[in-house]
Amino acid sequence: MSDEGTRVSRRKLFGLAGAGVALAGAGAAAGVGIDRSGGGSTAQAATTTVDFHGAHQAGIVTPTQQNLHFAAFDVTTTDVGELRQLLRTWTSAARRMTAGQEVVPNGAVGGAAEAPPGDTGEALDLPASDLTLTIGFGPSLFDDRFGLAAKRPPQLIDLPLFPKDKLDPARTGGDLCIQACANDPQVAVHAVRNLARLGFGVTAVRWSQLGFGRSSSTSRAQATPRNLFGFKDGTNNVKSEDTDILRDEVWAVAGDGQPWMAGGTYLVARRIQMHIETWDREPLEGQEQIIGRTKGTGAPLGQTAEFDEVDLGVRGAGGVPLIADDAHIRLASHQTLNGTRILRRGYNFVDGSDGVGHLEAGLFFLAFNRDTRKQYVPMQQALSSKDAMMEYVQHTGSAHFAVPPGPTPTSSWGDGLFA
Numbered sequence: 001m002s003d004e005g006t007r008v009s010r011r012k013l014f015g016l017a018g019a020g021v022a023l024a025g026a027g028a029a030a031g032v033g034i035d036r037s038g039g040g041s042t043a044q045a046a047t048t049t050v051d052f053h054g055a056h057q058a059g060i061v062t063p064t065q066q067n068l069h070f071a072a073f074d075v076t077t078t079d080v081g082e083l084r085q086l087l088r089t090w091t092s093a094a095r096r097m098t099a100g101q102e103v104v105p106n107g108a109v110g111g112a113a114e115a116p117p118g119d120t121g122e123a124l125d126l127p128a129s130d131l132t133l134t135i136g137f138g139p140s141l142f143d144d145r146f147g148l149a150a151k152r153p154p155q156l157i158d159l160p161l162f163p164k165d166k167l168d169p170a171r172t173g174g175d176l177c178i179q180a181c182a183n184d185p186q187v188a189v190h191a192v193r194n195l196a197r198l199g200f201g202v203t204a205v206r207w208s209q210l211g212f213g214r215s216s217s218t219s220r221a222q223a224t225p226r227n228l229f230g231f232k233d234g235t236n237n238v239k240s241e242d243t244d245i246l247r248d249e250v251w252a253v254a255g256d257g258q259p260w261m262a263g264g265t266y267l268v269a270r271r272i273q274m275h276i277e278t279w280d281r282e283p284l285e286g287q288e289q290i291i292g293r294t295k296g297t298g299a300p301l302g303q304t305a306e307f308d309e310v311d312l313g314v315r316g317a318g319g320v321p322l323i324a325d326d327a328h329i330r331l332a333s334h335q336t337l338n339g340t341r342i343l344r345r346g347y348n349f350v351d352g353s354d355g356v357g358h359l360e361a362g363l364f365f366l367a368f369n370r371d372t373r374k375q376y377v378p379m380q381q382a383l384s385s386k387d388a389m390m391e392y393v394q395h396t397g398s399a400h401f402a403v404p405p406g407p408t409p410t411s412s413w414g415d416g417l418f419a
Contacts, residue, residue: 048100048127048128048129048130048183049098049099049100049128049130049131050062050098050128050130050131050132052094052095052098052099052132052133052406052407053406053407053408053409054406055263055405055406056251056263056264056265056405056406057132057134057135057264057403057404057405057406057407058098058132058133058134058406059132059133059134059179059181059345060134060218060250060265060343060345060368060403061218061219061240061246061250061343062130062132062181062218062240063130063217063218063219063221063222063240064181064214064216064217064218064219064222064345065129065130065131065132065181065182065183065188065214066182066183066212066213066214067181067182067183067184067185067187067188067210067211067212067347068179068180068181068188068209068210068211068212068214068347068364069180069185069188069189069191069192069208069209069210069211070177070178070179070180070192070208070209070210070211070269070364070366071177071178071180071192071195071196071205071206071207071208071209072138072173072174072175072176072177072205072206072207072208072269072399073174073175073176073177073178073196073199073203073204073205073206074174074175074203074204074206075141075145075146075175075176075202075203076201076202076203076204077201077202077203078145078146080145080146080147080418082201082202083146083202083414084414084418086198086199086202086203087135087412087413087414088412088414089198090135090178090195090198090199090412090413091407091411091412091413092412093194093195093198094133094135094191094195094413095407097123097128097131097133097190097191097194098128098131098132098133099128100127100128100131102118102119102123102124103118103119103194103198104118104119106118107119108120108121108124109121109124119194120190120193120194120197122186122189122190122193123186123187123190123191126184126186126187127184127187128182128187129182129183129184129187130181130182130183131180131181131182131187131188131191132179132180132181132182133178133179133180133191133195134178134179134181134267134403135176135177135178135179135403135404135413136176136177136179136267136401136402136403137156137175137176137401137402137403137404137417138156138173138174138175138176138177138399138400138401138402139152139156139157139158139400140173140174140175141175141176142156148417151258151260151417152258153252153256153257153258153261153266153402154256154257154258154373155252155256155257155266155370155371155372155373155402156266156372156400156401156402157372157373157377157400158400159268159372159377159398159399159400160377162380162381162384162395163381163384163385164384164390164394164395165384165394165395165398166394166395166396167395167396167397167398168396168397170206170207171207171209171271171396171397171398172207172397172398172399173206173398173399174206174207174399174401175203175206176203176401177267177269177399177401178191178192178195179267179366180192185210185212189210192208207397209271209349209364209397210349210351211346211347211348211349211364212347212348212349212350213225213347213348214345214346214347215227215233215234215346215347215348215363216233216234216237216344216345216346217234217237217239218237218238218239218240218343218345219239219240219241220239220241224298224306227274227348227363228274228276228348228350228361228362228363229274229276229279229287229291229392230287230295231287231291231293231295231298232293232298232306233346233363234344234346235293235298235306235307236310236329236333236334237343237344238250238341238342238343238344245341246343248370249340249341249342249343249369249370249375250265250342250343250368250369250370251263251264251265251370252264252265252266252370256370256371260404260416260417260419261402261404261405261416262405263404263405263406264402264403264404264405265343265368265369265370265403266368266369266370266371266372266400266401266402266403267366267367267368267400267401267402267403268342268365268366268367268368268369268372268376268399268400269364269365269366269397269398269399269400269401270364270365270395270397270398270399271349271362271364271365271395271396271397271398272362272363272364272365272393272394272395272396273360273361273362273393273394273395273396274361274362274363274392274393275358275392275393275394276358276359276361276362276392277358277359278391278392279392282392288301289301289324289327289388290327290328290388290389290392291327291328291329291389292310292323292324292327292328292329292330293329300323300329301314301322301323301327302314302316302322302323310323310329310333310335311323312330312333312335312336324388325386326386326387326388327388328383328387328388328389331379331382331383331386331387332379332383332387336382337378337379337382340374340375340378340379341375342367342368342369342375342376342379343367343368343369344365344366344367345366345367345368346363346364346365346366346367347363347364347366348361348362348363348364349361349362349363349364362393363393368403372400404416404417
């Protein structure tokens with residue numbers, strides 16, 4: 001083979017390692033206005049890091065960052081040893097990146113000139129930006145390939161097809177997922193890009209989603225954000241300060257069926273396309289009746305302030321309920337759902353246009369709960385069959401993952417699963 005042929009082959013080989021990882025690269029522009037000056041200092045990095053270790057994985061109750069890069073992976077190897085080693089490698093890389101370090105020491109520019117860099121380099125000089133990396137295991141990982149069938153938690157169901165779903169198989173499912181959240185979009189994209197690169201030959205990206213502008217708050221220190229319909233979103237979301245609710249509704253315990261999941265939780269990811277052009281033609285009064293809140297303050301109809309207690313029985317002139325039977329907040333409320341609650345962690349997205357003059361935009365819904373069978377599924381069945389807002393949204397992607405407990409400084413993401 002000629003020298004030129006050798007160079008081309010190498011280019012193809014190492015190009016594949018990053019294939020699919022540029023993914024929706026243009027969407028990273030969502031982080032407009034980020035101040036990146038002086039990002040390389042150790043002092044600044046130390047003030048923008050989230051601890052990777054703990055009883056629970058970071059990126060669940062962590063105050064929601066502004067940007068998301070979420071990726072689902074198929075495991076392409078049938079060698080369980082290769083999968084276990086990859087999870088160790090991913091953990092080591094995640095531990096370093098969340099601390100504001102390169103994937104490997106001197107990875108971007110300090111290695112041999114004749115070899116591909118060990119870090120792709122686009123996060124050089126940037127602080128960690130509160131980066132969190134969270135892993136999940138999909139139902140399909142527990143098939144016959146790796147001897148894990150007996151380890152599958154009963155809560156990790158294959159999600160049903162809900163009324164009005166129009167799921168794209170190319171945006172659905174996955175053996176593994178990585179959720180990268182950060183306050184700089186380039187930091188989040190860099191993290192997923194490099195983990196996908198490390199997985200070359202063992203995993204392949206199945207689908208991914210970029211998100212911007214968090215659509216929920218996970219701490220009372222955060223103001224309530226707005227979704228692309230212009231309404232405050234997640235006012236009544238479970239917060240990190242709600243420790244009793246988190247204990248009962250989010251964190252798994254050994255007695256739930258799989259001891260290796262104690263301290264973990266279950267992640268539901270749903271890509272929800274919003275028909276925003278149709279919504280924009282709806283009168284303000286109609287929009288507020290569909291949601292059940294005022295658009296300006298976010299107050300429940302019949303109340304005056306955003307955090308006023310929702311009164312589902314409040315009535316207006318002629319005894320008509322102010323919050324309609326098909327209003328979104330009625331159907332999603334824990335009062336209607338027998339006290340059931342979930343922890344939401346969603347993001348807005350705009351992925352260009354759909355080819356017929358409409359924006360491909362919406363909400364990438366992420367939620368964590370202790371038992372998806374008893375929490376998310378009944379809620380979504382009610383919403384998808386009764387919610388007036390379903391006229392303006394369509395669920396186009398869906399996935400479900402078991403999120404194990406947090407790692408220790410000496411453990412890896414897959415240790416409990418393979419113990």
